Amino acid sequence: MTPSADQIREVIAQQAGAWFVANQAGPLDEADRAGFVAWLQASPIHVEEYLGVALVARDLPAAADDPAVPLESLLAQALADETANVVRFDESISADNLSRRYRVSRAWLLTASAAAAAVFFLATSFAWWARDGEFLGLPKTYRTAHGEQLAQRLPDGTWLHLNTDSAVTVHYSGSERVVDVDRGQANFQVARDTRRRFRVVAGDVQVIALGTHFDVYRELDNTAVITVIEGTVGVTMENPRPPTTDTVPPLHALRVTAGQQVRIEAGIMPAEAVAVNLQEAVAWLKRQIVFEKRPLGEVADEFNRYTQIPIEIDDPALQALAVSGVFDAYDTDSFARFLESLDGVAVQRTGTRIRVFRSPQG
C-alpha cells in the first residue's frame, strides 16, 4: 500500500470505530441510522473496516484481561498524563490539513516548554476536538487526490462525499452552514437544521438548501452542475441576503427538485432545470461510471478522472461513437476490454496510456 492509501485506511478504521461505539451504545436514531447506512454504502473498504473492528472488539475482553497490567498503575498513569492523548489522538486526521496543523503545534509545544503555551494549546485542541473546528468558527478543508474518494460526517450530521480530485472548505457558524466547492465534485446529504441554512458555493453559483440530498460538480472550466437527489434546492448567482430566521431559498433562485439537474456554463443560468438520470448522475458514489448512449470521448474523460493510465482517443469519429454500459470507475482495464470487443475498434496498451483507434479492417 502507498502511504496515502494506508492513511486513508487509518481514517476509515477510525470512522468504523466511531460507528461501532455508536451502535454499541444502543439503537441509532433515524438520522444516525441513515448516516451509518450511507457510510457503509459509500465503499467496500468501509464494510471491511467495520467488520474488522467488530472482530477486534470480540477479542478485546480477553486482551484487556491481562494480569500483567495492574489497574492502579494504569489509572495513575492515565491521570498523570494530560497531554499525550490530546496530541496523539485527534479524530481530525480525517482532514489532513488539520493533522498537519497538529503536528506543527506539537513540535512547537515540545520546544516551547512554557506552561502557559501548553495550557493554551490544550484549550484550543479541546475546542477543536469537541466541536470539530466548529466552535471557533474556523474553516476546515477536505480534499481527495487523484483516484481517491472520501466520506465524511460533518459536525451537524450532514454527510459529505467527495469524488476524485476534489476539495471543499467547510465554514460553520451559529447562523449558517457554508461549504465552498474549491474544485471537483461533492455530494451532500444535508442534516435538517431549521435554524441554520445550508449553502454551497461553487464559484459564482450559490446553492441553498434545508434538509436534502444533492450533488455539486464544479468542472475545470468553472461550469457548475447541480443535481438534486432528494428535496429541493434554490440555485442563484446572486449573493444571498445574510441568513436570518428566514431559511427559505431566495425568491429569484431557480428551484431544482428531486430528479432534476441544472448546468451553469460560462456564468449563464438556464431558465429551467432539466430531468436527469439520477442513477447515472450519482453513480460515482458507488464508484461506478454509468453511461447510456454517450459519446465515447466523454466517457473516456470520465474514466480519466480516476485512472493513473489515461485513455487517449484521437479519432473524432471514435470520440463521437455512442456507447452504453456500467463500469467500476477504478477498473479502466475492463472498459478497455469492452472497447476492444466493439466492431472496428482497436486498443493498444502501454505502461503509461491506453490508446484507442479504428482498427484497419473496420
Add this chain to the structure above:
Amino acid sequence: MADLKKGLVERLFAEHGRALQAFFYRRIRTKSDAPDLAQEVYVRMLRVSDMAAIRNPELYLYTVASNLVKEHAVLDRRRASSVDLDEATVQQQLGELPAFDGQLDTTQRVTRLRTVLAQLPPKCRAAVILYYRHDLSYQEIADRLGVSSHMVKKYLAQALGHCRRRMARLG
C-alpha cells in the same frame, strides 16, 4: 437485542471464523483469495433498494456477511468433493480445518492485541481496560478518568480503529 447481536457476531466470527480471520488479519491478499468478502457484502448491501426500511443496519450487515461466509463454505466444500454435504457436516468440518498460512489462533491474537493496547495513550488504554475488563459504563469510566462520557466514547472508538489497523498490519 444485545443478545441477538452477540449471537450474530459469534456466528460470523466463531463458526466460520477461520476463513474470516485469515481474511481480515492477512496483510497481503493475493489474487487467489478471489471471493473478496467485504466487496460481496458491500454489493449485497447496495442491492437493497430501501435501506431506510432496515431498522438495524448493523445486524443486517452481520447477517449478510454471515450468510455469505456460509454460502462460500458450502460452495467450497462442494467444489472440493463430489459428496453433497448438508450444512451441519460442513460446519463441523470447517471447525476442523487446519490453520491457514499466516493465520493466528486465539492465544496469538490476544497476545498481539495486548502489545497493540500497550501502545495506546494512557487514558485511552485505561478506558479500554475499564470497559472491556471491568464492564464499567461510559459514565463510570468518565468519572474515574476525570473526562466527559462523550470523551470516553471517543477513546473507545479511537482504540478500536487503532487496534484494527495495527492488527491488520501485523497480519
